[in-house]
Amino acid sequence: MRAAFDLSLYLVLDPVQCGGHDAALAVARAALDGGATLVQLRAPEWHKRAWFDLARELAPLARAHGVPFVVNDHVDVALAAGADGVHIGQRDLPADIARRLLGPDALIGLSVSNLDETAEADALAGIVDYLGAGPVYATPTKTDASAPCGIDGLAAIRAATRLPTVAIGGIQAHNAAEVMRAKPAGLAVVSAICKAPDPREAAASLAATIAQSRN
């Protein structure tokens, strides 16, 4: 059985945005202190050795905070670093293959950007644990992303699946409350924390917005 997980404030840690390995670790620590409930490592520009070197430090850090740590795309890095799982996209290894390689206890998330992908992903319930839906807004972070789905698209995706769904794509402090109106299980942010002057404060503020929006 997979351990319980909380998608409320999902940090996608981009070490290049943070300023490198050491800065990324500091951002992760600050975000966890501020209330991040899940950490994903995503470093598309990096070679795998650098992913591994950072992932094996993030895994115990997240664990010490009682928060799952997943690796974007690279199942091998997740296995090597003792991560809790992976987050995969539509062009990564198929989810059933990732599940086979990682075993029944791993946490596996899958990105969807439209209702067709959501229907396919929903059929993988039991293999996939949660969905990442987006991009909600256009974002410069992910240059190969699909067209933005908007708040209405997010709400439609959320309503079309049994799987808990975290919203991603262009989410910042100023639009977090708006995104929460679509009632996702949480918000995934990249630059809103990675590029924040004070990542701990940025995480705490987002966590407060998310909590308020549920009342």
Added chain:
Amino acid sequence: MRAAFDLSLYLVLDPVQCGGHDAALAVARAALDGGATLVQLRAPEWHKRAWFDLARELAPLARAHGVPFVVNDHVDVALAAGADGVHIGQRDLPADIARRLLGPDALIGLSVSNLDETAEADALAGIVDYLGAGPVYATPTKTDASAPCGIDGLAAIRAATRLPTVAIGGIQAHNAAEVMRAKPAGLAVVSAICKAPDPREAAASLAATIAQSRN
């Protein structure tokens, strides 16, 4: 125990150079018919789903020819596709980690470009099965490659390790005999086969050159 392997004519299959998935399969088949003794898949521009889709067709094809099939960099793709092993570079997952993930029977190759890397790699004998030494010549194929080591550099690397060493980097029909004078265990080629008008003939011709140079 690892099965025996023969580095003589080592095809690095670049599916983009070949012209896509189907063309790459056809090139691999032709090269195996022509005498390729090992096949590596390397598709740096591709998403991992595409690697996997091709790798799972290459694995049984190579096996049917009695030839090992390895995946560049991605241990997870190798595991998912049932490949015989991986070829890793200096910036990929560490060799000992790859060995742990793949198990004792996998074939693991490691790229080296100078004597320092060779000494480190030689100390990994038992974990690493062979070395890829180069680039011998400058090559447009791998834009992030180290400076060329030349024939003398290749000979020095070969002499500095117990591990069998395959030469790579800019090797073509016209310089294959020259490279073999440094007595590597074999030649790794990319465009010399992937871009050949007749990949079977190109492989057969290279195989003949390699065999002759050993007399």
